[in-house]
Amino acid sequence: MSDSNAIPILNRLSARDSITRAAELSKISGSDEVGSRSAHRAVMLLGSRGAGKTELLRQCFDNAFGASGDTVPFYYAFGHSFAGPLSLARDYFSQALAQFIAFRRSEPKLVDIADEPLAVIARGAASEDYLHVRSVIDSFTRAWDSGDAALIGRSAISAPPTLAAPVGLRSLVMIDNAHLISDSELRSEFLRRLAGNPRAIDVPARYVFTGRQRELIRLIGIEQRLLDSLEIIHIEQVSEDQLKPLLLRQAESLEIETNDSTIELMLEQLGGDPFYSRAIIDAAAARGSLKTFIEFQRLYAAELRGGRIGQYFDAMLDDAAPAPSSARAALEALQLIVEAESPVPIDTITGRIADHISDPEALLARMHSRELLDLTLGFASASPDPVLSDYVRVKYRKEISGAVTPIAGDELLSGKLKESYALMMSRYNRAIQSQLTELLIRFDSQNVPASLFDQESHERRYRGMSRVTVRRALDEEPERVRLPQIVLVNDAGSGKQPGVTWRLFAASGFEGGVYTDAHEVVWLVALINSKEPVDLESLGRIDQRIEQSLRAYAARQPAPQSIRWYISKEGFSAIADERLSSLRAYRSTFSHLDLIQDHLTKLALEVERRPATEFELVIPIEGEAELIAARTAEQIARAADFDTESINQIKTALIEACINAAEHGESPDGKIYQRFAIDEDKLIITVFNKGKTFGWAGGQSTPSVATQPAKGARGRGLQIIRALMDEVTFDRTDDGARLVMVKYLKRPGNQ
Amino acid sequence: MAVIGAGMMPAVRWLVCRLVRNAMNAAEIKSRLVENAAVIYPGIYLNQLRGESIESQCQELLAGGIRNIVINFEETELINSIGISILLGVIESVNHSRGTLVLSNLNASNRELFEMLGLMSHVEMLDTEEVALAKLSGRVETVM
Numbered sequence: 001m002s003d004s005n006a007i008p009i010l011n012r013l014s015a016r017d018s019i020t021r022a023a024e025l026s027k028i029s030g031s032d033e034v035g036s037r038s039a040h041r042a043v044m045l046l047g048s049r050g051a052g053k054t055e056l057l058r059q060c061f062d063n064a065f066g067a068s069g070d071t072v073p074f075y076y077a078f079g080h081s082f083a084g085p086l087s088l089a090r091d092y093f094s095q096a097l098a099q100f101i102a103f104r105r106s107e108p109k110l111v112d113i114a115d116e117p118l119a120v121i122a123r124g125a126a127s128e129d130y131l132h133v134r135s136v137i138d139s140f141t142r143a144w145d146s147g148d149a150a151l152i153g154r155s156a157i158s159a160p161p162t163l164a165a166p167v168g169l170r171s172l173v174m175i176d177n178a179h180l181i182s183d184s185e186l187r188s189e190f191l192r193r194l195a196g197n198p199r200a201i202d203v204p205a206r207y208v209f210t211g212r213q214r215e216l217i218r219l220i221g222i223e224q225r226l227l228d229s230l231e232i233i234h235i236e237q238v239s240e241d242q243l244k245p246l247l248l249r250q251a252e253s254l255e256i257e258t259n260d261s262t263i264e265l266m267l268e269q270l271g272g273d274p275f276y277s278r279a280i281i282d283a284a285a286a287r288g289s290l291k292t293f294i295e296f297q298r299l300y301a302a303e304l305r306g307g308r309i310g311q312y313f314d315a316m317l318d319d320a321a322p323a324p325s326s327a328r329a330a331l332e333a334l335q336l337i338v339e340a341e342s343p344v345p346i347d348t349i350t351g352r353i354a355d356h357i358s359d360p361e362a363l364l365a366r367m368h369s370r371e372l373l374d375l376t377l378g379f380a381s382a383s384p385d386p387v388l389s390d391y392v393r394v395k396y397r398k399e400i401s402g403a404v405t406p407i408a409g410d411e412l413l414s415g416k417l418k419e420s421y422a423l424m425m426s427r428y429n430r431a432i433q434s435q436l437t438e439l440l441i442r443f444d445s446q447n448v449p450a451s452l453f454d455q456e457s458h459e460r461r462y463r464g465m466s467r468v469t470v471r472r473a474l475d476e477e478p479e480r481v482r483l484p485q486i487v488l489v490n491d492a493g494s495g496k497q498p499g500v501t502w503r504l505f506a507a508s509g510f511e512g513g514v515y516t517d518a519h520e521v522v523w524l525v526a527l528i529n530s531k532e533p534v535d536l537e538s539l540g541r542i543d544q545r546i547e548q549s550l551r552a553y554a555a556r557q558p559a560p561q562s563i564r565w566y567i568s569k570e571g572f573s574a575i576a577d578e579r580l581s582s583l584r585a586y587r588s589t590f591s592h593l594d595l596i597q598d599h600l601t602k603l604a605l606e607v608e609r610r611p612a613t614e615f616e617l618v619i620p621i622e623g624e625a626e627l628i629a630a631r632t633a634e635q636i637a638r639a640a641d642f643d644t645e646s647i648n649q650i651k652t653a654l655i656e657a658c659i660n661a662a663e664h665g666e667s668p669d670g671k672i673y674q675r676f677a678i679d680e681d682k683l684i685i686t687v688f689n690k691g692k693t694f695g696w697a698g699g700q701s702t703p704s705v706a707t708q709p710a711k712g713a714r715g716r717g718l719q720i721i722r723a724l725m726d727e728v729t730f731d732r733t734d735d736g737a738r739l740v741m742v743k744y745l746k747r748p749g750n751q
Numbered sequence: 752m753a754v755i756g757a758g759m760m761p762a763v764r765w766l767v768c769r770l771v772r773n774a775m776n777a778a779e780i781k782s783r784l785v786e787n788a789a790v791i792y793p794g795i796y797l798n799q800l801r802g803e804s805i806e807s808q809c810q811e812l813l814a815g816g817i818r819n820i821v822i823n824f825e826e827t828e829l830i831n832s833i834g835i836s837i838l839l840g841v842i843e844s845v846n847h848s849r850g851t852l853v854l855s856n857l858n859a860s861n862r863e864l865f866e867m868l869g870l871m872s873h874v875e876m877l878d879t880e881e882v883a884l885a886k887l888s889g890r891v892e893t894v895m
Contacts, residue, residue, distance in 0.1 A: 624796065627796060645859060645860060648858075651829060655829055655831050656831060656832055659831060659832070716868060719868070723867050
């Protein structure tokens, strides 16, 4: 359920400033689950710091409240502010009561009466609910009067479903900061409630809880019964595609002048975090401009020093290390890890901070649970949050190293400005690298126009043509490159020299989808970003790295076949192209990548578009069963208006395909499968089996069957099929092989 | 047309009986003797089984002194590559024995198939059995 027009009650952002995350909201509320509305459910919401879990719960509350349906929303955020478990239980109960009454009366403002005495809250109840509300209050009061902490906790925790169920409603209980339930009695009661009561029929309720994910996982880690029934929803950070327009909208509404480049730099530098971005936008409101890199970097430096971002980290650090000595130790540890830029042994850190604190391991564990750093077995590494790293540097410089404060200006600002261009370039490079790796992993034995792997040939054929014309012409291009099936892409290093940067990838897979040593292949791919066509000198440097990788692969037993593929933004100089050609290397440009991607997408769509009419036939490998297939094909082709000559050709080709499928003895089920699909202007016949080979390997014309009944017969078989059918492709499938033959209807203009 | 009967030469009678027996045991390959020539009918589908039957019949015909053979494809709807391979072997055997093999009554598809696989350069193809027999008969006369 999602309602972006819901009136903000708990949601701290207006609909205009919110990112609609309909799928996540629907999962949280359980609105898309069939049969869940009457059941007990416990859901844990996991996501890294800044993923927006709290806002999602608040939006979910507002949506359910606004819908006024059969679900009563309840939201509660645990905090540090309560002296003890009893006052916490009292607050929880009051909130449940106030939110129930507000929902029943459709009056959002009544949510705020939770701070009033219980009797006052009760007076707000709708008249039809009054007695029921009074009875729930009386029950809680009796527990309170008993002084039994467990009973009070139980009474409070059970309040939302206890209020909703008697009036025929389901409760959606959303608990934020669940990791802060420090009291053991209350925590036990909470976990018991999440797990449901196996001995009793539970009232319909959905419990959704979130908090710091590392602590939550520890909190429920030992509750086996809860783990069995717990549903986990992972919340990812909002994507840049969602965040960028939101930020532009916010800037516009605050009358801040900005532009795409600065917003993109901001997203890049802030790791795409909505909280940091919003803090910068708000800070920019006072200046009215966020147009240049320096304006952004000034705001950023100021935010880190004493703005909302700095205060946020101060609070986090204070939470993990409240005492001055432990705060210093925490900062020392963070500085060490951030500057190391690689995992640091925990012993090294504890040795460094042992002078300031008696239990350094405990401090590191607290910092880990707050995601200030990452602890693995024996090592600590920095949080992936780039803003936290900057905060640590600024804070350390200011409070520990005692650096002299500049008379004017800012050291961080100077450093960040220097990084800005490189950051934007790395952003661009990362985008193209990501495009390439996604493309490589889509390689799956497709046939792609060969000119896309030969810059010079592409230039010769298509120079001056529009992109649309080129796309069309590529379809007609007769020469093809058969791609391997790629199963693994590894980063093989990077390098740079003035004006040129490159990154290497090693893409491993199999030719023809045949999973044997002989068919193993590695594509070594160089992705080169340069302002000019790559010259021989740059190529030499790149080649040194490629040769290293090639030697490493050549040393393997058995060594896979290797292919070189160079992709340069601006292409290659004539002499560099000549050298690559002599190495039999593929040469492409960035624009070729787009065209390859388009081509693969087109092929995938063609596969997905199933023809309107399909028939399937399975014949045993025995006797003259292929005649049955031929007769079937004849009937189908006749129904599709093929002429007699074409029908005979189809039958003959099919006979050959069946013979090939039958001839090898490794088909485990002894069957040949055939699919006949009639499309608008063609008949597509797919013949497949379950076995290692299909008469010929990889579409070669040489016979590969173990038993050859007549010398050269299989070579003739393929020759016959290719001559009689219009298109023939041979593919591996996971458990066998497949031959696809296409015959077009002879129509005027379709010859 | 020859008829199996008492008036036939013993060798020919034996040969005809073998042909009939073979046809019954392996694939049903019909054949007949016409004076000094034999006509073989591969049936609707020339595959490995029928190809091997034709091959063995031709060997026996050649051994029995019959050098002129017509294979009539009038009823043959389909031919596969294994059948063609065996047929190439038969052509070679007949040529090796200084005999003559002629193919007749090929439909357009089968003719196209043979042309595509280059059989035309190894064997003569004529429109009908009659033309083939006449040609062989004339050829025999010329040779003799």
